[in-house]
Ligand SMILES: [Zn+2]
């Protein structure tokens with residue numbers, strides 16, 4: 099039955115993509131598209147025991163759209179698709195939808211979201227399936243027989259269906275910025291009150307950018323705008339529909355490829371310009387004591403590991419904005435680990451952070467320091 | 477009983493992949509069942525049918541919606557809303573609809589046209605599978621006591637034929653059995669049919685009538701299953717030996733992780749800790765080894781075969797081609813001969829009738845010189 103997996107998946111994606119375009123979660127909108135596409139016909143022409151095998155395949159494929167990482171709307175579409183397929187299948191008694199234990203929490207969360215948003219039809223359909231005993235409560239979503247894929251054909255997730263990342267916006271909200279700004283003010287005040295001794299000591303507590311909050315905010319805004327632009331661009335190009343599906347596919351593939359290569363290109367450029375900085379970090383941190391003056395730029399070739407780390411790094415420019423030699427140096431020299439390892443360890447660590455988590459980490463650090471010094475003072 | 481301490485970390489019994497789409501990490505089957513039952517409402521795993529009116533009434537109450545909204549919901553969400561043909565026309569669901577835009581149907585049409593051009597009729601495999609399938613669904617027991625209880629675990633188990641039989645990597649002939657969580661491994665063992673259990677050892681050309689009495693299963697009763705570091709031995713009969721001890725001792729001297737033993741007849745499936753999708757071992761007749769894969773574990777469902785007595789339930793059986801008698805070419809071979817002056821080849825295969833007609837006189841006296849060994853075809857269970 100596996101021979102038609104690709105076709106079935108593509109038909110399901112077509113249905114869901116039309117549903118997505120309506121920006122609706124109403125079942126009547128879904129059922130209208132279903133009828134327009136004559137989707138019940140997908141079962142027609144399967145014979146005898148093929149019927150059951152085909153039901154199994156098509157339900158398994160539809161099930162995947164009912165789960166994260168797909169957006170809420172697509173998951174609603176996935177649920178409706180399961181309902182439609184379950185009700186219209188030609189196997190008798192019907193083949194059940196396999197619901198895996200590990201997915202249960204996601205499904206319950208989905209149901210709760212639908213209830214909270216008063217999407218009655220969505221809740222109705224889900225509970226109807228429960229009531230019809232349409233589910234098998236299983237260990238895993240599919241039967242497993244230790245079959246390693248001969249051809250590694252990683253079925254790509256339909257990118258348009260994915261839940262858009264919104265964690266940065268959610269995390270760095272107005273309340274947090276205000277709170278941070280508050281703490282930052284306190285922190286600055288405390289610093290000046292504690293360390294009016296010498297210039298050296300003063301600069302040694304200069305761990306945080308003075309304009310941390312505006313920077314943090316603008317970075318998130320920047321990210322959000324980029325995300326919007328990216329979506330916009332894709333929609334524009336998508337509107338050129340009407341070409342044969344074959345062409346469409348290859349156009350899309352090309353576009354994805356070009357986006358990816360652009361992204362990598364940027365990263366490579368950034369890492370080139372960052373290289374001298376990297377060296378500096380390594381160098382100063384190997385000097386004794388928390389000296390703030392950058393040492394003579396001794397050119398040492400970064401290790402293969404360091405270079406690999408650099409190339410793997412995603413977006414370089416933000417890194418540049420976000421850090422200075424001093425900061426890294428401070429963070430490193432807090433450890434009493436042998437200098438070389440400490441610095442390479444730290445840079446490795448930072449490389450794995452994407453830009454906004456770096457900011458978040460720094461702010462957390464700021465809060466902690468603030469907290470600590472307050473305690474010290476008390 | 478398997479001496480597994482149940483972990484307090486609940487997530488360890490929520491199955492997840494060890495290798496994506498291949499097999500899971502180990503989990504305890506009984507605890508897996510508990511995890512599901514603790515999450516579900518009583519009605520979810522029940523076999524009872526809930527009628528539409530009860531469902532609607534409950535829904536209206538819980539969601540606090542009025543009669544009007546309910547009526548609308550009911551009609552909007554009805555199965556009718558998905559109908560793709562006029563109400564008074566019943567389409568032929570066995571025919572691929574013409575000019576469909578669905579890619580699945582385009583492909584199906586092409587395949588059917590191609591197959592029709594080949595004019596092959598449905599083979600026996602398919603017919604046989606239909607029969608098996610028809611037997612298993614929704615079967616209710618005569619007596620209430622034989623009902624598979626609600627919330628019971630159903631396992632699907634593949635037992636593969638020994639690797640030497642066929643190119644194992646190419647086709648993997650196997651049988652599929654459904655078992656419930658309260659079955660023991662000994663019950664699985666008894667349900668596995670393998671020709672080596674029926675094999676008769678020895679040369680019987682002088683006493684052909686004696687042969688059927690010497691069936692291996694009755695002689696060599698020892699066997700074991702191996703799951704997750706534990707050998708489960710069949711110790712039901714006094715002549716059973718712990719044939720796993722050799723392996724265990726061998727492993728001990730070579731610093732392998734230590735293995736333990738348990739009794740097959742005392743171990744129920746709910747007691748097991750296993751990986752779904754992972755190949756384990758069944759060994760009998762000393763050296764006949766079968767891979768065993770638990771392909772599925774789930775809660776029982778109202779459409780399952782609910783008669784306990786029909787388990788272990790065979791749902792798939794690989795049909796192998798049988799080797800026919802060299803004389804009549806009709807019946808399955810029962811005897812292999814060597815050093816045989818009457819035979820066209822050496823060795824040669826005969827059905828029982830041809831063998832006796834050719835090699836013995838009317839009084840059953842052996843004619844000529846030859847050696848005869850009873851033969852059991854691997855298709856004997858077809
Ligand atoms: Zn065997």
Ligand SMILES: [Zn+2]
Pocket residue numbers: 801802803804805806807826827828829830831
């Ligand atoms: Zn014959």
